[in-house]
Amino acid sequence: MNAAQDNLVRTDSRREFTVMETPTVEDGAAIWRIARDSEVLDLNSSYSYLLWCRDFAATSLVARGPGGEPIAFVTGYARPERPEALVVWQIAVDREHRGRGLAGALLDALTARVSADLGIREIETTVTPGNTASDRLFTAYAARHGARLERTVLFDGGLFPAGADHEPEVLYRIGPLTG
Template sequence: MSSTPDSARGGTATLPRPEVIRHPDVGDGAAMWRVARDSRRLDLNPPYAYLLWARDFAATSLVAEVDGEVGGFVSGFRRPEAPGTLMVWQIAVDESCRGRGLAGQLLDELARRTGAHTLETTITEGNPASIRLFESFARRQGAGHHVTDLFGAEHFPGEGDWQPELLHRITPLRGTG
């Protein structure tokens, strides 16, 4: 899945921080879906998927509350074959909350809370803002950032205009040994 940062800088700004960064619950699923939909960059899953994500993957996902509303989220999971690896599925920030460095704050906090050794995500070449976000995250972590092919156009169904997904692997994350 593509990832969407909150700004072209991809780094944290000196603007006000969100009121709360916390793990989601089922009550956040609809807001997560809305933020993803409104980003116009993510592959939008059905609302049901965000409800399940908020229930079953809450420990590896975060929401940011701004003015009492979900202003952004990051969803992830630990890879079953590599439990030290956190796979970031989606990251999105509401348009009203962009420019605060919120996407970077969500990634930093998720890495801290999960204690993961490695972070992976996939990004298409046509999403330079997300590429900059994860490059900035790697620099803040003092980690290596390696990009390789993961899913080519031939892996996707014939319908649609699917872009190849590149695997971004950032390791070792700070504080994980």
């Protein structure tokens, strides 16, 4: 694959391609909508998605449909205390584009880019026990890349505000990443 093709991914059996690229602030509203419509992600304010697209664009990707509209995204950041670790904050695919491997392709493309550009050598993310789709995504990612996957509870449900009835957030640490 040449450099011009690096941001393309085959997304289904009809041989359609989706462009993956750095998000812009103009993508913030669509990313917020995709997160809202996922019905599993914690929804942040619409303002935070605009900031994310401005301040953490280098560690995030958006996938675009045929008309250039965002159809999926992954957001992340390098941990200040461990700059070799990419924290994957959220990843979501618009409902009509699910089941084509787009989330895995986004994760692969993002980690390839940040490994090369920023020296990232491991991924961290949190998954609640009831989120089987995310568990499968990150477990498959680790297996595909031959990386170790460790799971530990990062935040117990009791740490969240009273009445939040929040499941524990389980830390998935995947690494080392090898190029």
